[in-house]
Amino acid sequence: MKIAMPTDDRKTLAAHFGRAAEFAVYETAGADAKLLEFRPNVHAHAAGPHGQGQGQGAGQGAGAGRDFEQGLAGVETLICRGMGRRAEEACAAMGTRVVFTNENDLDDTAKKFARGELAEGEASCDRGEGHNP
Numbered sequence: 001m002k003i004a005m006p007t008d009d010r011k012t013l014a015a016h017f018g019r020a021a022e023f024a025v026y027e028t029a030g031a032d033a034k035l036l037e038f039r040p041n042v043h044a045h046a047a048g049p050h051g052q053g054q055g056q057g058a059g060q061g062a063g064a065g066r067d068f069e070q071g072l073a074g075v076e077t078l079i080c081r082g083m084g085r086r087a088e089e090a091c092a093a094m095g096t097r098v099v100f101t102n103e104n105d106l107d108d109t110a111k112k113f114a115r116g117e118l119a120e121g122e123a124s125c126d127r128g129e130g131h132n133p
Contacts, residue, residue, distance in 0.1 A: 001028045002036070003113060004075040005106055010038060012104050017083040018043060023071045026110040033110035043068035043087075072096055079109060079118070 005013050006020030014020035022040050026033045068087075072078060077097045091098050102121045103109040112118040 001077065002026070002075045003028055003033070003077045003079060003110060004039075004072055005079045005109060006041060007038075007106060011106060013079070013081050013101075013106060013109060015081055017078075017080045017087060023075075024106050024110075025075065028110065028114040031111075031115045033107075033114040035107070035110070039071045041068060041071050043071070069094060077113070079103075079113060 002025060004023040004025045006017045006022075007024050008014045008021045010022075010024065020041050022038045024038055025036045027036050028034075068090075072091070072094065075096055077099055078091055079099045079101055081101065081103075083091075083098060083100075088098050099113070099118065100121050101109065101118055103112065103118065109118065
């Protein structure tokens with residue numbers, strides 16, 4: 001099974017899916033997880049506080065998720081710390097299961113998931129529309 005996690009530094013899970021620089025893609029088999037590649041997150045919002053740059057540009061009008069389909073192609077499960085409601089719905093529409101966790105290290109998280117030991121949690125961000133009024 002292929003899993004993905006958003007990251008900014010190739011070592012840890014990014015705090016929020018939409019602003020992450022790329023996705024770490026792993027293959028899990030039995031109780032093992034192997035890093036396959038890093039894919040760019042073309043959906044990444046502009047830098048700055050939550051809300052700046054969101055809903056603007058290529059993704060607007062196309063609907064949340066249209067612009068990160070390439071980065072998540074073939075991925076069955078996305079593990080992240082936080083994600084807006086529209087992005088979560090777009091993942092569901094793509095057939096990608098979303099798992100929230102408070103874990104931090106990419107390799108440890110992938111291995112815990114493969115062994116069925118990953119502690120699931122709540123999304124670490126506001127579950128609103130993903131922008132400030």
